[in-house]
Amino acid sequence: MIKLGVNVDHIATIRQARKDTIPSVIDAALICEKAGADIITVHLREDRRHIQDSDVYDLKKSIKTKLNLEMSATDEIIKVALNVKPDFVCIVPEKRQELTTEGGLDVKKNKKILANCVEKLKKVGVLVSMFIEADTEQILACSQIGADAIEIHTGRYAKFYKEDGRSSSNFKEEFKKILQASQVATKNKLLLKAGHGLDYGNIKHISKVPNLKEFNIGFSIIAKSVFTGLRTAVKDMKKLINKG
Ligand code: PXP
Numbered sequence: 001m002i003k004l005g006v007n008v009d010h011i012a013t014i015r016q017a018r019k020d021t022i023p024s025v026i027d028a029a030l031i032c033e034k035a036g037a038d039i040i041t042v043h044l045r046e047d048r049r050h051i052q053d054s055d056v057y058d059l060k061k062s063i064k065t066k067l068n069l070e071m072s073a074t075d076e077i078i079k080v081a082l083n084v085k086p087d088f089v090c091i092v093p094e095k096r097q098e099l100t101t102e103g104g105l106d107v108k109k110n111k112k113i114l115a116n117c118v119e120k121l122k123k124v125g126v127l128v129s130m131f132i133e134a135d136t137e138q139i140l141a142c143s144q145i146g147a148d149a150i151e152i153h154t155g156r157y158a159k160f161y162k163e164d165g166r167s168s169s170n171f172k173e174e175f176k177k178i179l180q181a182s183q184v185a186t187k188n189k190l191l192l193k194a195g196h197g198l199d200y201g202n203i204k205h206i207s208k209v210p211n212l213k214e215f216n217i218g219f220s221i222i223a224k225s226v227f228t229g230l231r232t233a234v235k236d237m238k239k240l241i242n243k244g
Contacts (some may be wrong), residue, residue: 005039007218035234149191158197
């Protein structure tokens, strides 16, 4: 069974549009859990554009499943993570002006900083994942710095699926890279996760990748929930991910 992490950032995006207290991120997370989410995921961005520090602390206290914190490897955010002690941390690259996390981390180039961050988090019992492109050298670098897991950035997979179709060479090439990444990760004892741009159309195909243990999905679920309610949106995704 592949686990589903539901990213509830965009519940906070709506709330922050008015800097109000509704919709509640905690209530949303509890509904996701009841509907079958295995993990609640949030990204505490440096600019705090959606999730706030208090959300992370409140989620840790309130949810019954696991908390996955996506974050950049900066001292300020590491400090929050060391205090909260989420179940998992996923280190992501972050640029202030981007709409969402564009591209994977360059672990190879930033080994020293990232190894230091992994060590600090693992010391307090947090399992650490690296958000990377499906690239062998990056996966090997993750293994060398002591990461527990990798999350493959599926942005390119999703883009090619939507714009070029499943029979395009772009799509096939990207999918092949993901299959290769699965082999390399497994050989190096890294837990395999995937996320970004996954939706109700493209999820079935990627669910076939061997050894995938977890998806983290946000935007498509929250977008669908506007029409169906969050419960149905999560249930429908959960059904699809184990049909591949
Ligand atoms: N995984 C990671 C590491 C992310 O940074 C994001 C975006 O915050 C997601 C998964 C979810 O992406 P999406 O919102 O496109 O489903």
